[in-house]
Amino acid sequence: MIKRPLATAALILAATAAFAHQGVQNPAVKARTHSMMGLDKDLKLMISMAKGDIPMDATAAQSAARRIQAGTPDIAPLFEAPETDPKSEALPSIWDEYDTFTALARDLDQAAAKAAPTIQDRPSLAQAITNIGGACRACHKRYRE
Numbered sequence: 001m002i003k004r005p006l007a008t009a010a011l012i013l014a015a016t017a018a019f020a021h022q023g024v025q026n027p028a029v030k031a032r033t034h035s036m037m038g039l040d041k042d043l044k045l046m047i048s049m050a051k052g053d054i055p056m057d058a059t060a061a062q063s064a065a066r067r068i069q070a071g072t073p074d075i076a077p078l079f080e081a082p083e084t085d086p087k088s089e090a091l092p093s094i095w096d097e098y099d100t101f102t103a104l105a106r107d108l109d110q111a112a113a114k115a116a117p118t119i120q121d122r123p124s125l126a127q128a129i130t131n132i133g134g135a136c137r138a139c140h141k142r143y144r145e
């Protein structure tokens with residue numbers, strides 16, 4: 001039962017291993033990739049705990065999920081202007097479908113809000129990662145190269 005969510009967690013980790021932000025010149029693009037890196041740091045902390053790389057600490061994992069939720073309202077305003085950069089991975093369709101983009105940001109907000117209080121042990125943490133990571137992926141699949 002634990003195996004599948006943990007496998008998913010490992011996949012999410014692998015999928016977010018490469019960062020494009022190095023070499024970005026446009027400060028607006030830097031600001032949004034910086035914000036993404038903040039979300040990523042907390043999700044990775046949760047994944048490390050779920051995998052047993054660091055000790056399980058339900059309070060710390062819940063805090064990480066709450067920080068992800070707290071960072072989510074920044075996404076829409078940071079991406080509002082159609083700023084670009086040669087190193088950006090943002091797809092131009094964001095600005096044709098900005099309502100859908102912001103709806104996906106709200107989905108992450110809700111997923112993190114719902115998941116945070118459920119985290120008690122490694123299996124419930126793995127489930128929270130699957131739910132939160134799924135909301136990250138839903139947006140990346142559509143709007144990130």
Ligand code: HEC
Pocket residue numbers: 016019020021022029032033034036037039040041043068075087088089090091101102104105108132133135136137139140143144
């Ligand atoms: C509503 C859409 C959306 C959501 C939700 C979202 N992202 Fe992103 N993310 C993007 C876009 C678009 C980019 C590409 C930005 C660019 O390169 O200009 C990106 C880029 C990134 C990057 C690469 C940053 C860099 O330095 O290049 C990471 C890491 C990342 N996201 C992690 C996450 C994590 C973790 C979550 C969930 C907790 C998440 N994202 C949720 C849209 C989203």
